[in-house]
Amino acid sequence: MKATAFEFRFRFLIHTVLYVLGFVMPWNKWLHLDTVRTWQWLASLLTRAGWMGFSTATLAVLILGIFFALAGAVWRTWGAAYLGSDVVKDAAMHGHRMVAAGPYRHVRNPLYLGTFLHTFALALLTMPSGALFLLLTIGFFQLRLIGAEETFLRQKLGEPYEMYCAAVPRLLPSLRSRIAASDAKPAWGRAVLGEIYMWGVFVSFAALGWMYNSILILQGVIVSLGASLVARAFVTKPSQAV
Template structure:
């Protein structure tokens, strides 16, 4: 179940490939499936059953997308502020000490949970078959990466990390902090820059979603990705 070192190094590329496949859903051609967006499908379902009008359901799904995008961006930025963005983007695993501050007092893998929420937001812009594929594929990759990192840290850090794992949940956050705060100082601005793509996706949903045009939001996502790649090239490497 653990990811290999190669998978870890290429995790961002693998994610991009999965998202692209989710958006284009090439199998729809062979399965003769419609290219309707998941956003439209979810909005039409309660309208057909009479629970909500189509306009109200469309707004409800949009708000869901905005909240998922915001939660993903916040979690990843909060985690990056304490872990250091250079480690977050590193191609190899790091483990100098047990990180037990910021979001890591509530759950062990806030970065991965943030990516899950981000994936749910993007899935609304995909065809339903692409959304299902993307969510399942990202979950599979993320869980493999989590098991690989936790196994690595358990070996490298030993008992302190195992004690931390025994108190702090893996993915479902605890409302109250499970461990005392350490003296780690967050680097908020650097973390925001490193996660500018996530914030760009949130802004795309929040600002462009009210045009009810999925293609327009997708363009905002692509622009956010381009900006993040430029900024990432100038961020200091550890």
């Protein structure tokens, strides 16, 4: 199961389309499945289970959203700092070197892990059927992208990459590093700039979530997306040889 060259090239656009569908939910107009957002739905589940009152449950779900948004931003920024934001944003795959430093000592795909954690946060802002759609489609697409990249890297790097894959887990990070660190140096400034959208979503949850208004947080998400499109011009450069 691996993505095509077309899917990889337009992966950011495909992600955007999936997220938009998850929020627009055209099927809901036909089937009338949902009337509340996942945030309130989860809070009501906790309340009906007798674990806590609705206000406390709403706060607990918000804290969960903040955690997922922060975790997604951290993993993606950490990975981009060592891989290079220009490589992260490039439409082509790169196989001229193997990164074995930073998060890549704990998990092979920190960027995709970060995106999936980020999706859990966004899913709270849509309705339950939209949340399920996002988690399934984004998760499936992440696995397809991972399959394509790992096949490409096996062909380019051969046995060293096979040994790396045998030592480092694909998506569930190990608490302890699995390999010796390489001499790669992180570029934190460009990484933060390149992942400004992820950090904007975290700030939207952390700063606006206390108003308990999903629409307001979503507006922060849209502003973050706009900022990321502007920042993209500063972190991308012509593709290197692959």
